[in-house]
């Protein structure tokens with residue numbers, strides 16, 4: 001993949017290029033995220049039972065978020081990502097997760113109601129409202145009961161704001177509108193702040 005993919009209008013090409021390029025670095029630094037992820041999974045666990053649940057993690061990267069579900073007793077965890085390169089790093093680190101290549105907007109390899117919980121961590125803020133809606137609708141279709149989003153809530157650190165600018169993400173609109181988008185698509189939805197700048201959106205079908 002060449003640097004030209006960074007300038008592509010196709011956001012999937014861009015994401016594949018960016019996350020594929022930083023995969024070896026991401027695999028080394030993802031442990032620094034784990035402390036925040038620990039707080040967030042506690043927040044999830046206080047709302048829903050995770051033991052013996054099957055989980056699909058969308059945009060799993062190196063599997064840092066998916067691992068939290070395994071640690072809380074999930075019986076089966078599968079992670080999908082656009083970037084084969086980042087999945088390679090994930091497979092080396094976490095053999096307990098089943099990693100597959102896939103696109104969050106079209107989960108065609110998964111039938112309806114195939115997992116108890118469908119989740120995504122720091123993925124959905126990256127795309128604009130029309131594509132968030134596609135991702136959400138696919139996550140809802142594949143889930144038996146819960147959709148759990150781990151993502152931006154509240155203030156965003158200035159370094160993170162800079163990184164989001166480089167990624168050309170839609171995080172500002174995501175923070176403003178996402179909770180309402182969730183409420184229009186699910187019978188129940190709520191947002192819980194868990195750590196500086198991040199939190200959990202839990203929706204029930």
Ligand SMILES: C[S@@+](CC[C@H](N)C(=O)[O-])C[C@H]1O[C@@H](n2cnc3c(N)ncnc32)[C@H](O)[C@@H]1O
Pocket residue numbers: 012015016019020030058059060061062063064065080081082083086102103104105120121122123126
């Ligand atoms: C910021 S990383 C987060 C990785 C991981 N969820 C975590 O919390 O450590 C975003 C990941 O989402 C993936 N991604 C972005 N758009 C995607 C899509 N449409 N389908 C699947 N994966 C996607 C990227 O390739 C990248 O690995």
